[in-house]
Amino acid sequence: MTTGFGQIGFPSRGDLLNQAQDKMKGTRMADRFRLTLAQLNATVGDLAGNSARAQTAWEAGRVAGADLVALPEMFITGYNTQDLVMKPAFHQAAIAAIEGLARDCADGPAIAIGGPALEGAGLYNAYYILQGGQVTARVFKHHLPNETVFDEKRIYQSGDVTGPYTVRGLRIGSPICEDAWHDDVAETLAETGAEMLLVPNGSPHYRDKIDTRQNLMVARVIETGLPLVYLNLVGGQDDQIFDGGTFVLNPGGRLVVQLPMFEEAVAHVEFERGGAGWQAVPGVLAHLPDDLEQDYNAMVLALRDYLRKAGFSRVLLGLSGGVDSAIVATIAVDALGPENVRCVMLPSEYTSEESLEDARSVAENLGCRYDTVPIAQGRAAITATLAPLFEGTAPDLTEENIQSRLRGLLLMALSNKFGEMLLTTGNKSEVAVGYATIYGDMAGGYNPIKDLYKTRVFEICRWRNAHHRGWMQGPEGAVIPARVIDKPPSAELRADQKDSDSLPDYPVLDGILHILVDQDGSVSDCVAAGYDAADAAKVEHLLYISEYKRFQSAPGARLSKRAFWLDRRYPIVNRWRDSASEV
Structure with missing residues (x-):
């Protein structure tokens, strides 16, 4: 203050x-x-x-x-x-x-x-x-x-x-x-x-x-x-x-x-x-930040206050080597200081050497604790336990999600043991279409980037690398390596997996979501804006069927007028689809 x-x-x-x-003597100056x-x-x-x-x-x-x-x-x-x-x-x-x-x-x-x-x-x-x-x-x-x-x-x-x-x-x-x-x-x-x-x-x-x-x-x-x-x-x-x-x-x-x-x-x-x-006597006019700085400052303040007011002082998160967990780690360090942030890499056989290097680089650049907890043995034990029940079925998304849920279990165990709130790291694009594993990578108490589309995540990372302010408790400079920002996003739950295997490319996905969510528009509005009708219909469908996941997701910083929670209240079970999506 x-x-x-x-x-x-x-x-x-x-x-x-x-x-x-x-004034206490009653000699108040007139007209002031x-x-x-x-x-x-x-x-x-x-x-x-x-x-x-x-x-x-x-x-x-x-x-x-x-x-x-x-x-x-x-x-x-x-x-x-x-x-x-x-x-x-x-x-x-x-x-x-x-x-x-x-x-x-x-x-x-x-x-x-x-x-x-x-x-x-x-x-x-x-x-x-x-x-x-x-x-x-x-x-x-x-x-x-x-x-x-x-x-x-x-x-x-x-x-x-x-x-x-x-x-x-x-x-x-x-x-x-x-x-x-x-x-x-x-x-x-x-x-x-x-x-x-x-x-x-x-x-x-x-x-x-x-x-x-x-x-x-x-x-x-x-x-x-x-x-x-x-x-x-x-x-x-x-x-x-x-x-x-x-x-x-x-x-x-x-x-x-x-x-x-x-x-x-x-x-x-x-x-x-x-x-x-x-009239007021003119005084100092404080600097007003641009929209990128507003977003970043808001996320830092929101996380710091959520923890302080909820009685927490330390956090941990799964650091994957990807851009989302990298910016969440950076926000956490700027909010709380590096000594109060634990980053955990939980590699499987699908985790690339590049991701291992990138995760370690982010943690070292930020100066926070970095732990590695391999999940191969735990995953093998779970696979063996389920084998009699899964006999005769082909591996599918179920086995991929076991990895994510095992990571969630291990991170929550660390949270319980050390009193560190677990942060989840899903961006608004993923939250919108359900590209996340409930009880897996969605596990956690707070999500700083919940209202930040993936394309905006890239912009924020570049902004933070180029700017430092006095209210940031983390170090100056390019704390997020360029390779983390530039590489194709992947959940690394199977060999050679890319997010684009399941979703439109993020500029397309975010453009469609901006119309459907932020503007409350229709599939026809997406087509009129130049997007493919099949892509728009698919995104709309994913948006509606993912409501149950959002209902159980962690709160996160509100940056827009259409954030997921109080700004947008939809039924969990909803059979309606835009008629244009059926064309």
Whole structure:
């Protein structure tokens, strides 16, 4: 966490302390307002921990002479709570935690913090204003999102649109997250006297979403003529990533403050009132990463937080010598450090010497532990055990999958013995069409690349080889050898096997999947885009019959608007096929 002293270009710590002391004497300077923005990482269900983090931010604001310390949507509970917040014991405890925070932070700046609220028999997504030891105002969310990862209409009641609240003489309107994606709430607040818009968010990440947010918020600023603060959560929660990226817009839509993406920050923003109304003093504009860096940073943050919040500190994975396991190992090292990552090669007679060399090179380049556990003896024992039952049948996919399931068994044994979470390494292309062995290479607790198509995996590997950032705990340089990226993908479960034996080439497969999954398109749409009708029909069939595998698969980082889990909910048993696929 950064306290923001000097970050936005404001007075020195000594000056701020003197100003804070003046305020305590009632000599507040007219026409100025200092807002502390706490872009912090909450943990779902950790009411005491989240409250403590809020109080730490409040202390930073108090030292800085802030008038108001603002935290994001539903910060006290963490976000997205799903059905947990409907449990009476939980939302009552969360409300009590907010009331306790008000009492503990009575002597200093006001606090704005998100949490659940009860009004009559209704449960609301609310934004609380705490001043002088009490809750002085509550704002209820009006527009409840019911798409992608959200089910808020089944959890909360819709609140009425109300007017602004007042802090130290400044009238502030707070459209809560989705409320700011519509024009009515902000316009009502402006019409009822708001002088500033403070928008608390629990806005989950998808690729380039920050551009969408900024464009929408500029519209709110143009419509109302008011400055706007967009304050977002940061951190991973299950498959979702909250990317921060808090920003401030002045009237006219000019961006004047930009906090970083994917990391915590506490910043102090000064507002001044002139003849044209309130405006923020321009500050530092943090670097916004491109889409490849966003993907990679999101996967690193998601894995780190999933482990930390679930109580794990170390991981292991099967390192095959292929590109998928290589990038997962790299993500893990960048998230946790090489000392907390174990790579295991589990060779069979079909494992090439090249794969053995490549796996070892990746592990050595990353600096993590590398173990070799041959599976030949175990496979022979299983084959002998099954021989009486398999007598008279020809070897087929069953025998290939025994290898994968034996590897899963051995990796899970290591996980149990050493307390290391097993990472699975299937990319979105494989997850989509079921090109993976359930209870085999799908075994594991988390999949960092679950929402990354195979063609995108290649791009990410090349990006990581060419770039290094301060938030990466792994080494600089080309940690993934070029041969790992360039060689034809293979599961190596039989002699001379290639992925292209069973699937269209990955550029074709990914193009078809992008239409069928990400665009929710049809086989006809694939044909219109230039793909072969037989390929499209085959991919559609594989997509539907693999639903049962995805239902049992590990969670993974959500990078797009159509990730597998909450974004795309299909029945496991489904006999429907696009009629165009029968042509």
